[in-house]
Amino acid sequence: MISLExxxxxxxxxxxxxxxxxxxxxxxxxxxxxxxxxxDPALTSAVLEEYTQQLMRRPGQWEEFxxxxxxxxxxxxxxxxxxxxxxxxxxxxxxxxxRVIEDKPIPTFSQLGLPQDTFEELVSQERGLILVxxxxxxxxxxxxxxxxxxxxxxxxxxxxxxxxxxxxVHRDRQATISQREIGTDTLSFGAGLRACMRQDPDVIxxxxxxxxxxxEAALSAAQxxxxxxxxxxxxxxxxxxxxxxxxxxxxxxxxxxxGLSESLVGVVSQRLLPRLGGGRVLGTEIxxxxxxxxxxxxxxxxxxxxKQALQExxxxxxxxxxxxxxxxxREGRMSEEEAMQAATSAHEVKISLMTAMFS
Numbered sequence: 001m002i003s004l005e006x007x008x009x010x011x012x013x014x015x016x017x018x019x020x021x022x023x024x025x026x027x028x029x030x031x032x033x034x035x036x037x038x039x040d041p042a043l044t045s046a047v048l049e050e051y052t053q054q055l056m057r058r059p060g061q062w063e064e065f066x067x068x069x070x071x072x073x074x075x076x077x078x079x080x081x082x083x084x085x086x087x088x089x090x091x092x093x094x095x096x097x098x099r100v101i102e103d104k105p106i107p108t109f110s111q112l113g114l115p116q117d118t119f120e121e122l123v124s125q126e127r128g129l130i131l132v133x134x135x136x137x138x139x140x141x142x143x144x145x146x147x148x149x150x151x152x153x154x155x156x157x158x159x160x161x162x163x164x165x166x167x168x169v170h171r172d173r174q175a176t177i178s179q180r181e182i183g184t185d186t187l188s189f190g191a192g193l194r195a196c197m198r199q200d201p202d203v204i205x206x207x208x209x210x211x212x213x214x215x216e217a218a219l220s221a222a223q224x225x226x227x228x229x230x231x232x233x234x235x236x237x238x239x240x241x242x243x244x245x246x247x248x249x250x251x252x253x254x255x256x257x258x259g260l261s262e263s264l265v266g267v268v269s270q271r272l273l274p275r276l277g278g279g280r281v282l283g284t285e286i287x288x289x290x291x292x293x294x295x296x297x298x299x300x301x302x303x304x305x306x307k308q309a310l311q312e313x314x315x316x317x318x319x320x321x322x323x324x325x326x327x328x329x330r331e332g333r334m335s336e337e338e339a340m341q342a343a344t345s346a347h348e349v350k351i352s353l354m355t356a357m358f359s
Contacts, residue, residue: 002027002040004051008098009080016100017137019083023048023093030137032279033272048094052087055096058184074165074181079103084167099137101167106149107142113282114143114268118317123147126202128265128289129222131209133234138271139282140231141167147229148205152177157202162192164207175203182207193217206230212247219256222263236321236344237267237287238306241297254300261298264289269321273328274338281333283342285321288313320344326352 007027011019016029023045028037055075056062065071071087075098084099109119122130130147132140145168148159152175159175164182171177178199186192189206190213196204209215209230222228234240241260248256267287275281287293292309296302310320319327322343328334336353343349 001047001050004054005077005080007040008077008083012080012100012102018100019096019098021048021051021098022090022095033137033274045093048096051096052094055085055087072165073183074167076103082167082169084165099167101141106145106168106170109146109150112139112143112146114146114284115286115317118286118288119147120150121317122266122268122288123150123227125227125265127222127225127227127263129218129228129230129260129263130265131230131232131240131267132270133232133236133240133267134270135233135235140270143268143270144205144229144231145170148177148203151175151203155202158200159203159205160196160199160201161205162186162189162196162207163205164189189214190217193221197221201226203227204229208232209244215244215247215256219259219263223259227265228263234269235271236269236285237310238303240267240269240287241303241306257298257300261294264294264297271321271342273325273334273342276333276335276338281328283321283324283328284319285310285324286318288316288318290316290318322349323352325349329353 008019011029014029014031016031018030020028020035021043024042026038026040026042028035053062056065065087069089073085074082075085076082081103082101084101086097088095109116132143134140148170151157152159152170152173155174157175159177161179162182163179166179166181170179180186180192182188186195204221204226206214206218209218209232218228218230232240232243234243244260245253245256266289269285271283272280273283287310290313293306296306296309310318322345325339325343326349329336329339339349340346
């Protein structure tokens with residue numbers, strides 16, 4: 001039998017972002033966005049059960065998994081890294097998906113390719129809501145970790161995080177930081193947030209805004225003098241605003257629009273894209289809570305004008321995803337063909353590239 005530790009070590013060394021293990025198939029991993037199958041023998045149900053028990057170190061965790069049939073948790077392997085693990089059942093056998101969080105220093109804004117001035121301005125705010133959005137595997141956790149690490153390095157504040165599970169571990173530097181894991185340290189995001197508000201926080205990180213209760217609590221915290229960070233699985237800033245509002249019943253939405261418009265500091269939407277020459281490059285859309293943007297959020301009839309505010313807000317650090325694609329192509333970091341496939345509006349990207357060519 002292949003040792004689980006050896007398998008995980010090898011995949012990390014190969015640059016995997018996710019490891020896929022399921023009965024009846026050889027071990028697989030996602031490298032540069034593509035799932036690759038190894039030449040190892042197919043895994044059996046018994047092997048997957050043994051692997052899962054090795055990963056589940058908390059007392060009672062295996063029995064809990066057998067009852068609930070799904071589990072999300074973190075796992076650390078010394079000198080290799082940390083892993084966010086999802087265990088589930090499919091066709092009567094266990095399936096494991098492990099997100100790799102490498103054991104290395106948290107990257108800075110510039111190392112991630114994020115605009116330094118814009119992000120330093122975002123994290124310097126004393127209150128409000130900052131959202132990092134994008135599909136699964138787009139680097140949201142790393143971007144959030146970079147923002148929290150910057151605050152931790154430069155500000156003497158109290159940082160509280162609620163995560164499911166904890167992926168990147170922070171140590172006290174200038175700030176004091178407490179990290180709580182859902183299911184282990186607190187029962188839910190809602191319960192954890194209620195407790196958190198009694199623990200003198202300055203900065204609060206909520207791993208994900210999953211439901212109406214969490215959104216309400218996050219907005220309340222942002223409006224009462226705290227800087228709140230969270231994530232959503234939305235593709236761009238426009239859809240982020242509408243997704244938050246859609247958590248609520250129609251008769252509640254105007255009040256939520258008001259609260260969101262007052263508290264929003266910024267939305268960073270991101271995706272990992274094919275880099276010219278191999279690997280991946282980060283693509284972003286950045287929305288800043290300017291007076292114009294706040295007005296567009298508050299007034300339902302002006303929501304569609306957010307895109308125009310994004311396009312015209314370059315002096316404030318804003319840009320649309322398509323504008324950033326054009327920049328990646330012009331800088332030689334992405335092919336025009338790949339940019340067209342990734343674009344929200346391929347027509348607008350093509351026109352912008354042609355205009356840039358003749359300017």
